[in-house]
Amino acid sequence: MPIDRDDARRVAHLARIRVDEEDLPALASEFNAILGFIEQLREVDVRDVEPMTSVTPMRLKRREDRIAGGGIAEKVLANAPDAREGYFVVPKVVE
Amino acid sequence: MDGLNSLSISEARDRLRVGEITSMELTQACLAAVEEAAALNAVVHPTPDLAHEQAKAADARLAAGQAPAMCGIPVGIKDLFCTEGVPSQAASGILAGFKPAYESTVTSRLFEAGAVMTGKLNMDEFAMGSSTETSVYGNTVNPWKSGDTELTPGGSSGGSAAAVAADLCLGATGTDTGGSIRQPAAFTGITGVKPTYGRVSRWGIIAFASSLDQAGPMTKSVRDAAIMLEAMSGHDPKDSTSADIPVPNFEGILTGEVRGKTVGIPKEYRMEGMPEAIDELWASGRSMLEDAGATLVDISLPHTKVALPAYYVVAPAEASSNLARYDGVRYGHRATLAQGDDITAMYERTRAEGFGDEVKRRVMIGTYVLSAGFYDAYYNHARKVRALIKKDFEDVFAEGVDAILTPATPSAAFPLGQKFDDPVQMYLNDVFTVTVNLAGLPGISVPAGLDPDGLPLGLQLIGKPWEEGELLDFALAIEDRAGFVAKPKRWW
Incomplete structure (x- = not known):
């Protein structure tokens, strides 16, 4: 099922990337080219195959539940586009 | 006489x-050399002050004796690695101005070993590309030329490849998600190692596709790769996927001895329309390994053909999740907001302004394949195909194959601009390398010859998990016999 302009608009919004209305048809056609390429996957019979969850068999390490750092608020905020009084600043979220 | 910058790591x-x-x-x-090589656009943030400071410390350590092998060695660092107080922006506009407050584990290890950083190196934006043309800094130019045509150094570690090939540093770090170390190494006549997934810590490396990403060395020789790989490797509590197993002394165990070992030649890597030069290179690689006493066997990796499509589901899916953090709140670029713009507008405008076209494309494809209604059809299906690809390799290793020999790339370096407008054509560059990432295996690209235009070509060797040492022996056997000594003619 090819992707149309509405699908492209929906995906762009889900990805939180603004795309101008006039650019949507070109974007949809790019998606279709890439998804067409991906369609080859359908040729593979994957019945009874478990989807891969980890490329190397490994058991994730456990560690002691204790604080290992902190107290570096200044460093955390150092690269923020807008920070005031020890907080990140964003446009108003709740009216 | 060549300058000191043309030395290899082991010689230096x-x-x-x-x-x-x-x-x-x-x-x-x-x-x-970096200053004179502006035309290559390989080094995007030179760090001469830091380099002087580190060199001074290294000299003191060398004078005291017992310095590690990397002590005093100038290296370049891909812009994907976070380096404390030094711009680290993954060649993206969205990380403009970002200076990390911390050091990646790999660079920490290299610095502890005494390495000297000369600068940050160009790459494709967020490592998404095969030509270093998606960089916010502009493309890197390959030091090798075909006539007057400017060529790509490959990608995404194109700045690293060009810097090593042009003797701007003795070695460089790269990262490889689908071929991003091995393809540029092949395009520039150098050696590049993609280690086993989990060998090298990913902590502090800006994430692209976390289940595929691995950092590795890009060097002028196989011996140098062994030295630098050892310095980069090892368990790191800060990366839960880094393996807690001992790191061999890779240089110490390097012999180039492969007598009695078995090398698989996968029939699926014989692609239709492959240039004759690649076919010939592959044949000469087979003769070299036979001459070294290895036995060649024909093998089949039946799911090779669907590796790229699987990759172009899995990698964008992981990227869309990893890149969700670039929202204009904590670091990097934030769009200037108009009166009344809400937080969603801030996200959408920031990401539209900060990301380049290829990154947007992949984030959106990833979003699509993970979205409700498509998750099973695309993402889960691709993860199942990935399991089959891994099993292909396990089967041949179980039959006694020690390593697999293939061409590294389907062509030599191509002209800048040639494939830029066709994403799928660009993706095909990784056809020989991407299986290795999907299966989590170690791979190495080693320069083995020149094509009729005088451009370097690489052979790829694929090894068993955690057997980088054995893999380096195969690579050395090729290097010894290929006698590849060509260097790009200096035009910059």
Whole structure:
């Protein structure tokens, strides 16, 4: 099922990337080219195959539940586009 | 006479240790070479002050004796690695101005071993690309030329490849998600290693596709790769996927001895329309390994053909999740907001302004394949195909194959701009390398010949998990016999 302009608009919004209305048809056609390429996957019979969850068999390490750092608020905020009084600043979220 | 910057790591190490040269002299030779090589656009943030400071410390350590092999060696660092106080922006506009407050584990390890950083290196934006043309800094130019045509150094570690090939540093770090170390190494006549997934810590490396990403060395020789790989490797509590197993002394165990070992030649890597030069290179690689006493066997990796499509589901899916953090709140670029713009508008405008086209494309494809209604059809299906690809390799290793020999790339370096407008054509560059990432295996690209236009070509060897040492022996057997000594003619 090819992707149309509405699908492209929906995906762009889900990805939180603004795309101008006039650019949507070109974007949809790019998606279709890439998804067409991906369609080859359908040729593979994957019945009874478990989807891969980890490329190397490994058991994730456990560690002691204790604080290992902190107290570096200044460093955390150092690269923020807008920070005031020890907080990140964003446009108003709740009216 | 060539300058000190043209030395290999092992040669420089030997001369540093006997006091024949100093790290400061070596570092200055590299920094001068960087200054003269602006036309390559390989080094995007030179760090001469830091380099001088580190070289001075390395010289003191060398004078005291017992310095590690990387002590005093000038290296370049891909812009994907976070380096404390030094711009680290993954060649993206969205990380403009970002200076990390911390050091990646790999660079920490290299610095602890005494390595000297000369600068940050160009790459495709967020490592998404095969030509270093998606960089916010502009493309890197390959030091090798075909006539007057400017060529791509490959990607995404194109700046690293060009910097090593042009002797701007003795070695460089790269990262490889689908071929991003091995393809540019092949395009520039150098050696590049993609280690087993989990061998090298990913902590502090800006994430692209976390289940595929692995950092590795890009060097002028196989011996140098062994030295630098050892310095980069090892368990890191800060990366839960890094393996807690001992790191061999890769240089110490390097012999180039492969007598009695078995090398698989996968029939699926014989692609239709492959240039004759690639076919010939592959054949000569087979003869070299036979000459070294290895036995060649024909093998089949039946799911090779669907590796790229699987990759172009899995990698964008993971990227869309990893790149969700670039929202204009904590670091990097934030769009200037109009009156009344809410937080969603801030996200959408920031990401539209900050990301380049290829990154947007992949984030949106990833979003699509993970979205409700498509998750099973695309993402889960691709993960099942990935399991089959891994099993292909396990089966041949179980039959007694020790390593697999293939071409590294389907062509030599191509002209800048040639594939830029066709994403799928660009993706096909990784056809021989991407299976290795999907299966989590180690792979190495080693220069083995020149094509009729005088451009370098690489062979790829694929090894068993955690057997980088054995893989380096195969690579050395090729290097010894290929006698590849060609260097790009200097035009920059």
